Amino acid sequence: MKTLQSVSQAALDFIYPWTCQLCGCTDEVSRGGATGNFCRDCQEQISPEILNSCDRCGAGLGPYASAPGGCVHCRSKPIRFDSLTCLGMYEDALRKAVLSAKWSFSSAGTASLADLLFSQRRAELRGYAADLVIPIPQSWQVRLRRRFNPASVIAAVLASGLHIRADEHILRRRRNTRPQKRVSVQRRFDNQKNSFRVCDGHVVDGRRVLLVDDVVTTGATCSEAARILKQHGAKCCEVAVLARVLDGR
Numbered sequence: 147m148k149t150l151q152s153v154s155q156a157a158l159d160f161i162y163p164w165t166c167q168l169c170g171c172t173d174e175v176s177r178g179g180a181t182g183n184f185c186r187d188c189q190e191q192i193s194p195e196i197l198n199s200c201d202r203c204g205a206g207l208g209p210y211a212s213a214p215g216g217c218v219h220c221r222s223k224p225i226r227f228d229s230l231t232c233l234g235m236y237e238d239a240l241r242k243a244v245l246s247a248k249w250s251f252s253s254a255g256t257a258s259l260a261d262l263l264f265s266q267r268r269a270e271l272r273g274y275a276a277d278l279v280i281p282i283p284q285s286w287q288v289r290l291r292r293r294f295n296p297a298s299v300i301a302a303v304l305a306s307g308l309h310i311r312a313d314e315h316i317l318r319r320r321r322n323t324r325p326q327k328r329v330s331v332q333r334r335f336d337n338q339k340n341s342f343r344v345c346d347g348h349v350v351d352g353r354r355v356l357l358v359d360d361v362v363t364t365g366a367t368c369s370e371a372a373r374i375l376k377q378h379g380a381k382c383c384e385v386a387v388l389a390r391v392l393d394g395r
């Protein structure tokens with residue numbers, strides 16, 4: 147039986163040879179890391195080792211910088227989530243990978259990045275001891291333009307790795323906010339106020355929540371989601387994203 151399985155796997159590998167999901171190389175020898183979705187070079191570029199990062203907002207810091215109470219990127223911001231973990235900063239190879247995955251016809255690229263996020267940040271994610279994974283929902287305008295919500299795909303992968311449930315129905319968009327890109331960084335927190343509602347509040351009451359999105363910039367969206375979830379009794383809200391944009395303010 148095992149022989150039959152390996153023969154069929156070999157046949158599948160012959161028809162659909164392994165391909166790096168970022169650069170498209172098919173050299174299986176260079177297949178890297180635990181997930182094997184990217185070649186070794188791409189994986190190192192997508193997720194370079196972060197030696198030191200801010201616990202509060204996930205920003206990469208210099209090797210000797212300490213950031214009690216937040217770093218230069220978040221200290222002045224009214225962030226309501228408890229901490230943030232990410233694959234890396236939104237630049238270079240990670241930015242390219244996130245963008246191409248986000249606008250793809252298939253959710254496979256996003257799932258591969260989520261696999262990598264889980265394998266690279268496994269200890270941290272498990273350490274949160276979350277009971278429930280909740281993705282940030284898309285606005286209806288964005289839903290019309292995209293085939294899938296990257297946050298839901300990432301939430302499903304992380305929930306499966308953590309053996310907990312992902313629920314994409316609890317958190318809903320309440321109203322249409324102005325696109326965050328058109329609002330100044332300082333006003334993004336105000337722009338997000340009351341932008342979510344929670345259905346079935348009892349589901350989050352007393353729970354530890356892992357909030358998930360694909361990219362976080364100022365943190366205003368995740369912060370507002372954390373605020374409303376805590377208002378409904380969530381004990382804590384940690385955030386996991388693929389990439390953190392360093393806005394410098």
Ligand SMILES: [Zn+2]
Nearest residue numbers: 166169185188
């Ligand atoms: Zn590659």
Ligand SMILES: [Zn+2]
Nearest residue numbers: 200203217220
């Ligand atoms: Zn920070």
